[in-house]
Amino acid sequence: MNRYKKFHASGVPATIKDVAKLSKVSVGSVSNVLNGRTSVKPLVREKIEAAIEQLGYRPNRRAQNLAKNSTPVLSFILSNRDLHDPFHSRILEGVSRHCDATDFYVLFSKLYYGPDLPPENIPLPPAVRAHGMAECVVLAGTNYSNLIEALEQRGIPYVVLANNLIADDRDALLDQVRFDDIAAAQEATRYLIEMGHRHIWYIGDTSLPWFNRRHQGYLRAMQEKGLIPRAQTAAISDDRFVNGFRCTASILKEKHPLTAIFASTDEIAYGCWECLQQQGINVPEQVSIIGFDDQRGPYKGLGLTTVRVEAEAIGDRLAKMAIDKVRHPERHYPEVVVPTHLVKRGTCQPPLPLHARLKDKKK
Numbered sequence: 228m229n230r231y232k233k234f235h236a237s238g239v240p241a242t243i244k245d246v247a248k249l250s251k252v253s254v255g256s257v258s259n260v261l262n263g264r265t266s267v268k269p270l271v272r273e274k275i276e277a278a279i280e281q282l283g284y285r286p287n288r289r290a291q292n293l294a295k296n297s298t299p300v301l302s303f304i305l306s307n308r309d310l311h312d313p314f315h316s317r318i319l320e321g322v323s324r325h326c327d328a329t330d331f332y333v334l335f336s337k338l339y340y341g342p343d344l345p346p347e348n349i350p351l352p353p354a355v356r357a358h359g360m361a362e363c364v365v366l367a368g369t370n371y372s373n374l375i376e377a378l379e380q381r382g383i384p385y386v387v388l389a390n391n392l393i394a395d396d397r398d399a400l401l402d403q404v405r406f407d408d409i410a411a412a413q414e415a416t417r418y419l420i421e422m423g424h425r426h427i428w429y430i431g432d433t434s435l436p437w438f439n440r441r442h443q444g445y446l447r448a449m450q451e452k453g454l455i456p457r458a459q460t461a462a463i464s465d466d467r468f469v470n471g472f473r474c475t476a477s478i479l480k481e482k483h484p485l486t487a488i489f490a491s492t493d494e495i496a497y498g499c500w501e502c503l504q505q506q507g508i509n510v511p512e513q514v515s516i517i518g519f520d521d522q523r524g525p526y527k528g529l530g531l532t533t534v535r536v537e538a539e540a541i542g543d544r545l546a547k548m549a550i551d552k553v554r555h556p557e558r559h560y561p562e563v564v565v566p567t568h569l570v571k572r573g574t575c576q577p578p579l580p581l582h583a584r585l586k587d588k589k590k
Contacts, residue, residue, distance in 0.1 A: 241282035250278035283381075299331050301549050302354045302361035306338045306368035313522055314538050315367050318388065321542020322365055329550055334361055338368075342393065346377035355383060363549040369393065384556060386548045388541065390437055401559040402552065404544045408437055411534045411567040412444025412489070415517045418569060419487045420452055422577045424515065426484040427454070430474045430499060431491025432462035438491040441519060445489055457483065471498025479506055485514060486578040493518035493533055500531075500574070515575040529573030541565050 243261075247254045252271055259267050260275045267275070278284075303322055305315055319335065326333050336352035354360045355378075364378060366387040372394035378385045389405035419427050429445040431438040442460060449456045459474040471490055475498070478485055490496035496518030503514055510516055510529070521535035544563045551560060 241284040243284070245282055246275065246278045246284050249282065250274040299553065300334055300354070300361045301326060301331055301363055301365055301546065301553075302334045302336060302352065303365045303367065304336050304338050304352060304355070306340070306366065306370045306374065308368035310337060312368075314520060314536070317538035318367050318542040318545070321539035321544075322546040323542075324539070325543045325546035325550075329546075331546070331550060338374075340371075340374065342371040342373060344373060346373045346380055349374055349377045351377065362553040365545050365549050367391075367545075384549075384552045386545050386552065386560075388545065389562065393436055401561060402548060404541055404548065404563045404565060406536050406541065406565045406567050408440035409444040409447070411519070411536075411569075412441040412491075413448045414444075414567075414569055415519070415534055416445045416448035416489055417451075418571075419489065419515060419517065419575065420448060420454070422487075422515070422575065424487040424578050425454055426457065427487040427489060428478060428483075428485060429456070429458040429460070429489050429491070430471060430495055431458075431460065432470070433460040434462070441491045457485075467492055467494035468498040468501075471495035471500075472502040473498075475499040475502040476506075479508075487515040487517075487575070489517050491519055493520045493522040493531060496531055496533070511574050511576040512579065515578070517569075517575060521570055532572045532575045533570050535568045535570045537565055537567070 243254055243257050247257045250257070250271075252275060256267055256271060257275055260272055260279075301322070303319055305312075305319070308315055319333075323333050325331075334352075334354045336354060338350070338352060340349050355364055362384070364383055364385040366374070366385055368388075369391045370387065370393070372392075375385070375387070375392075375394065386402045386404065389403040390408065392403070416427060416429075427445075427449065429442055431441060433439040433442050442458065445458070446456050459477065462470050463473040463477070464470040471494065474495075475488070479502070488496070488499050490499055496516050500510055500516055503510055503516075508514055516531065518531050518533040519536075521533045544565060548560050548563065552558065
């Protein structure tokens with residue numbers, strides 16, 4: 228039992244009056260400390276700060292803002308990802324558009340933390356630490372169960388992008404939005420099989436749960452047709468483009484049969500494509516390629532066949548769910564699954580007959 232629960236057995240959040248009572252000072256003195264005023268004596272300030280810590284009190288900034296007729300707020304937290312990550316930037320755009328249409332304001336914050344950090348030690352952004360500053364938190368990026376626990380311990384409402392949530396009970400959580408990696412990968416692999424490809428390679432680091440799920444979808448499609456799965460599932464490089472390049476080089480060096488590649492992300496797919504080009508192997512005449520995420524890349528002529536994840540739609544659904552939780556805080560919402568789409572461009576075609584492939588190799 229934590230110190231807050233010892234003082235508040237009822238579980239009701241501490242108030243400014245509770246802080247004043249515990250520190251044996253006036254509410255005005257507590258208010259002066261909370262607002263950073265220097266008129267409070269050092270010993271009194273120490274007593275008040277100790278009471279705030281003991282009670283786990285968070286100032287209700289949002290209540291203050293509402294008194295000033297301010298706009299309601301959601302907090303968008305991008306965890307353990309680069310600010311310029313294109314996929315999560317598009318999710319933020321979807322959140323922002325929905326909030327603009329519903330008169331909510333979005334506060335953006337970055338957060339870096341590890342999976343082994345105790346929940347009480349996670350450095351939550353100021354908008355989340357200040358009680359009521361943001362009515363609900365939207366979690367994007369890569370998150371772990373300890374952050375979920377930290378928010379639940381503090382009674383902070385949240386919704387989460389489930390695809391990049393690393394937690395044992397991820398599928399059991401409510402209040403989440405996701406897309407189906409497994410079904411999307413299965414559809415992409417089936418497309419190659421339907422074209423006549425049999426020597427299809429999967430490239431992606433399966434130590435990452437989201438790439439592992441895409442590998443599962445690939446395996447399902449291959450097993451449906453009794454085909455031999457072929458995969459490079461260990462990352463040769465942390466740089467995804469380089470990883471795609473080097474994995475493809477390894478496949479070619481070992482002279483494995485290869486007519487198609489399903490890459491777990493577009494960055495990897497572009498690395499594969501670059502390697503094939505440098506080896507004089509034509510895409511898609513000799514090897515077809517499918518990526519995942521529909522990100523822009525260096526080859527603009529043909530255009531990469533890829534799985535499009537509707538990131539803006541994910542952001543829209545996250546914002547809608549968050550606002551619903553603000554309006555009905557007693558409710559939990561079942562997960563929402565946003566569909567993906569296979570975008571067929573110029574990097575896939577039926578495999579050449581064996582004699583044609585041999586002829587191309589002699590050129």
